[in-house]
Amino acid sequence: MTRPGGVWQNWARTESVRPQLVEFPRTVEAVQRAVRSAAGRGMRVKAVGAGHSFTGIAVAPGLLLDLSDLSGLVRVDHERARATFRAGTRLHDVPRLLARHGLAMQNLGDIDRQSIAGAVSTGTHGTGAGFGGIATQIVAVTLVTAAGDLLVVDETSDADLLPAVALSLGALGVLVEITVQCVPAFVLHAVEHPEPLDGVLDSLGDRASSADHFEFYWFPHTDVALTKTNSRLPESAVRRPLPVVGRWVDETLLANGLFRAVCAAGTVAPAVTPPLSRLAVRLTGDREYTDRSSEVFTQSRTVRFVEMEYALPADAVRAVFDEIRALIHARGWRISFPIEVRFAAADDLWLSTAHGRATGYIAVHRYFRDRPGEYFAAVEQIMLAHGGRPHWGKMHTLDASALRERYPRFDDFVAVRDRLDPDRMFQNAYLERVLGG
Numbered sequence: 001m002t003r004p005g006g007v008w009q010n011w012a013r014t015e016s017v018r019p020q021l022v023e024f025p026r027t028v029e030a031v032q033r034a035v036r037s038a039a040g041r042g043m044r045v046k047a048v049g050a051g052h053s054f055t056g057i058a059v060a061p062g063l064l065l066d067l068s069d070l071s072g073l074v075r076v077d078h079e080r081a082r083a084t085f086r087a088g089t090r091l092h093d094v095p096r097l098l099a100r101h102g103l104a105m106q107n108l109g110d111i112d113r114q115s116i117a118g119a120v121s122t123g124t125h126g127t128g129a130g131f132g133g134i135a136t137q138i139v140a141v142t143l144v145t146a147a148g149d150l151l152v153v154d155e156t157s158d159a160d161l162l163p164a165v166a167l168s169l170g171a172l173g174v175l176v177e178i179t180v181q182c183v184p185a186f187v188l189h190a191v192e193h194p195e196p197l198d199g200v201l202d203s204l205g206d207r208a209s210s211a212d213h214f215e216f217y218w219f220p221h222t223d224v225a226l227t228k229t230n231s232r233l234p235e236s237a238v239r240r241p242l243p244v245v246g247r248w249v250d251e252t253l254l255a256n257g258l259f260r261a262v263c264a265a266g267t268v269a270p271a272v273t274p275p276l277s278r279l280a281v282r283l284t285g286d287r288e289y290t291d292r293s294s295e296v297f298t299q300s301r302t303v304r305f306v307e308m309e310y311a312l313p314a315d316a317v318r319a320v321f322d323e324i325r326a327l328i329h330a331r332g333w334r335i336s337f338p339i340e341v342r343f344a345a346a347d348d349l350w351l352s353t354a355h356g357r358a359t360g361y362i363a364v365h366r367y368f369r370d371r372p373g374e375y376f377a378a379v380e381q382i383m384l385a386h387g388g389r390p391h392w393g394k395m396h397t398l399d400a401s402a403l404r405e406r407y408p409r410f411d412d413f414v415a416v417r418d419r420l421d422p423d424r425m426f427q428n429a430y431l432e433r434v435l436g437g
């Protein structure tokens, strides 16, 4: 978000910049004009969404194009259940826009504050061993190229570019329209329970493959996993949402308010973290309800944190998890934030963290006032030893040479970048590091 004084900061407060110029285009033509004018002045351009990436991927020292006003539904293809959105549309607006057409997005991540363009550009994902990340739902995009021209990519036009542009780190151009393959609106039956951690780990493969959407959180210093299992039901299924007060108590007071106190206390007196974590898991995570898919997939997150997440071959998750647990124990660290474990199906997007393999995700977090350094660095070494690929929007230290080895189509992506952005109009320091100059 851009603050008074013209300084842009990301949500996690890990990145900030004072751009030379900020524009808020409301139309596709205004984006084209802005890109051409920046090119004429030799200025680099970066489109930003909601600033929810933890890395410097959205940092815009030249022209910052804030696409908040380029939002809304453009059209719906009812026959094929496809909806085209302006790229700055926030994910939390999507359910309302699709509801009147009886449609929904197939899967979502933990929150819905992001823009649709930002979410797909970094490979944002939810959980579900049979489902891909949000970018796998994209069937067409329109982007403004470095020359200010419009490029439409869909199955009939430049179709070979779709696996690159659907998840493109903001490196290929400014996405202005995005078409999503939707599904008929559906509801989810959610079961959230605290369970013995070892039992969950022993049955992890079965739990992930037998449920539509399975994930769990583990608070270090406890032996409890907070599991979440969501089953897909038709829209006609009876809904039993959490009562508004119950939802507020669970999510605002406990999951966020209590948790903020735990984190703040742990920062000044680390020794209190283990008992407070045990209290937190006793008070949260036991509920069952049925509601519209978007209400169940996403929650609010008001406690600020920093995060590193790696994608692993799904069958490596248990070993990696055990190593991280042993590491925390051995080092005597006091970690107030939980570790999150999720799953996704293999896909064929060139820079997708789930490219070509059934994937398990392990995410580590730290309260934003705690220093993540040692913890994240040691966890990252474990992830890398097991073939991990870092989330593009979350903290990591890899550069282009390390990433090239982890993505079989990396050089194909770079070749498309050379073609669409030969002068690196859309480059910033992060992209230079992860893709090369």
Ligand SMILES: Cc1cc2nc3c(=O)[nH]c(=O)nc-3n(C[C@H](O)[C@H](O)[C@H](O)COP(=O)(O)OP(=O)(O)OC[C@H]3O[C@@H](n4cnc5c(N)ncnc54)[C@H](O)[C@@H]3O)c2cc1C
Pocket: 011, 012, 046, 047, 048, 049, 050, 051, 052, 053, 054, 057, 058, 067, 087, 088, 109, 110, 111, 113, 114, 115, 116, 117, 118, 119, 120, 121, 122, 123, 124, 125, 126, 169, 170, 171, 173, 174, 175, 176, 301, 391, 393, 394
């Ligand atoms: C509290 C929180 C919860 C999160 N939960 C999840 C989760 O459950 N799963 C998950 O995978 N990730 C999650 N993330 C990460 C987040 O989804 C990604 O970092 C996402 O990219 C953020 O979207 P944004 O709109 O804020 O994009 P930004 O961070 O603003 O931008 C991200 C990238 O997209 C590019 N971009 C944005 N708009 C355009 C455009 N129109 N054209 C071209 N490029 C563009 C930017 O240039 C940049 O490269 C979470 C982050 C936070 C802070």
